[in-house]
Amino acid sequence: MRMSALPFMLELSMLNTVIVGGGQLAYKRALSIIEAGGHVTVVAPTLHPQLHALALAEKLRWEARYVSGDECFLADLLFLCTDQPLLHQQLLQNRAPRQLVYVGDQAQAGHVYVPAKIEKGLLTVSISTAGASPSYTKRIKGQIANMLPEHAAEELAFLQKARELVLASNGGNGEKRALLQELASPERLQDERREQWLDDQLRRIAEDNQK
Ligand SMILES: C[C@@]1(CC(=O)O)C2=NC(=C\c3[nH]c(c(CCC(=O)O)c3CC(=O)O)Cc3[nH]c(c(CC(=O)O)c3CCC(=O)O)/C=C3\N/C(=C\2)[C@@H](CCC(=O)O)[C@]3(C)CC(=O)O)/[C@H]1CCC(=O)O
Numbered sequence: 001m002r003m004s005a006l007p008f009m010l011e012l013s014m015l016n017t018v019i020v021g022g023g024q025l026a027y028k029r030a031l032s033i034i035e036a037g038g039h040v041t042v043v044a045p046t047l048h049p050q051l052h053a054l055a056l057a058e059k060l061r062w063e064a065r066y067v068s069g070d071e072c073f074l075a076d077l078l079f080l081c082t083d084q085p086l087l088h089q090q091l092l093q094n095r096a097p098r099q100l101v102y103v104g105d106q107a108q109a110g111h112v113y114v115p116a117k118i119e120k121g122l123l124t125v126s127i128s129t130a131g132a133s134p135s136y137t138k139r140i141k142g143q144i145a146n147m148l149p150e151h152a153a154e155e156l157a158f159l160q161k162a163r164e165l166v167l168a169s170n171g172g173n174g175e176k177r178a179l180l181q182e183l184a185s186p187e188r189l190q191d192e193r194r195e196q197w198l199d200d201q202l203r204r205i206a207e208d209n210q211k
Pocket residue numbers: 028103104105106107112113114115116117127128129130131132133134135136137138141
């Protein structure tokens with residue numbers, strides 16, 4: 001059994017995903033892939049009502065049919081989400097070269113599995129137990145959610161813009177780094193005059209460079 005895997009943030013807009021199966025699990029996975037900008041084709045004889053709604057809204061493509069174990073899909077990512085473990089084994093075996101496969105009933109059988117996640121604006125926290133216990137994952141997720149800064153979304157929106165301005169300034173590298181560190185401190189973030197403070201710092205850097 002593998003002990004660990006590398007957590008990744010995957011940009012999905014350039015990747016094609018095929019999901020085999022049309023139940024509750026397929027719905028959960030389709031929704032998160034679509035929300036992350038991915039393209040989804042679902043192959044299943046019937047669809048869970050919420051998945052069907054996504055198909056009607058043209059958020060995904062639906063091939064209404066059963067899949068058999070001797071097929072080979074060419075998608076970049078293949079999500080196996082049926083209630084047929086044997087079918088999953090066969091499709092995993094028949095995978096296309098370099099295709100990444102998700103096996104919904106057995107985390108470590110495939111190449112990827114899906115952590116729980118908490119999102120607050122640009123902040124993402126993901127939690128995994130390598131499939132040891134989704135229930136444990138869910139409990140820890142609740143505990144971590146309670147610890148996160150209340151204003152994380154708004155603070156990160158500010159920091160993203162501030163970082164661009166600081167990096168575009170002509171200060172020295174050390175000076176820029178010190179500024180970015182100070183901006184991220186709780187004291188500075190909670191200062192209601194933080195925009196003014198940043199403007200002052202940027203002006204000072206510009207003036208120093210004119211001397
Ligand atoms: C985190 C979360 C994200 C999400 O699903 O979005 C997630 N499962 C969640 C909940 C949950 N899932 C299940 C229960 C029932 C109680 C229980 O079994 O404990 C509960 C609890 C509940 O619902 O209360 C049933 C279940 N899940 C898996 C199996 C098969 C197996 O164990 O092999 C079975 C048995 C099916 C059966 O026997 O029929 C497998 C996986 N579930 C994973 C993720 C991946 C590993 C995550 C990790 O590394 O920890 C992994 C390995 C596959 C994957 O998806 O990659 C979400 C957290 C809640 C949240 O986010 O709020």
